[in-house]
């Protein structure tokens with residue numbers, strides 16, 4: 001049997017293409033890896049024993065953890081999943097991106113606050129509980145001639161996002177588990193619909209693409225096409241600062257160039273997919289990520 005340098009847990013419920021790419025990339029670096037679902041982990045807290053049980057890692061906890069997916073669920077379930085990640089970090093096991101980074105970015109309201117608080121450009125955003133105030137904010141925005149984007153607080157891949165364009169759209173206004181998250185719609189520069197995804201790893205923008213949506217929703221998961229773009233320094237610096245603000249090892253940063261030519265950060269993803277990006281760039285993203293995790297956190 002070939003000796004391995006260490007064992008990695010790839011946290012995911014759906015390994016798919018990304019999981020496979022990561023497994024290969026870690027193997028190339030001499031690390032074995034196994035997929036782990038947070039739903040199957042448990043705390044067993046008793047004296048003299050490792051308090052966390054991870055299926056497949058019962059004999060020894062992993063040497064490193066790559067977070068590729070955190071399942072949704074009740075508040076208690078999600079808190080428990082994040083607690084597992086926090087606990088691993090407390091036990092000095094590198095977690096990439098760590099639980100706190102995941103927590104900050106899964107919560108779009110916190111992301112928006114942190115971006116603005118760091119002085120970075122991000123669209124006008126409202127996050128609130130009160131329905132009457134929610135309605136009056138939208139009415140006011142519509143009166144001013146703006147569209148409003150309504151998003152689930154914890155959404156991803158464009159799911160559940162709506163654009164409110166006229167007063168009658170308010171009839172369909174729903175909260176996400178009681179919370180409203182609204183953003184002023186930013187019209188993008190150029191023809192049609194597009195935004196920019198910048199991939200940042202260890203404070204370096206490694207690649208960027210333009211995503212051209214079939215409508216204003218430019219997620220690859222919603223059928224947007226990808227096209228490689230060269231990074232300009234404004235775009236790269238903004239993406240790097242946004243990633244640093246959210247304290248992430250790596251991130252997929254969504255940016256829109258508005259009609260005045262200014263960049264604004266829409267969101268910062270701590271668990272970004274990269275299949276679309278890799279289809280237009282000439283390197284293995286999984287390899288860059290695996291190398292970064294191993295080099296920065298797992299070598300003595």
Ligand SMILES: Nc1ncnc2c1ncn2[C@@H]1O[C@H](COP(=O)(O)OP(=O)(O)O)[C@@H](O)[C@H]1O
Nearest residue numbers: 123155156157158159183184185186217218267
């Ligand atoms: N304020 C906005 N103005 C214009 N387009 C937006 C705005 N917010 C989101 N979008 C569009 O919707 C897409 C998904 O929004 P995003 O906040 O990134 O959520 P998700 O986590 O679902 O990707 C963006 O990539 C962009 O195309």
Ligand SMILES: [Mg+2]
Nearest residue numbers: 157158254267
């Ligand atoms: Mg996005």
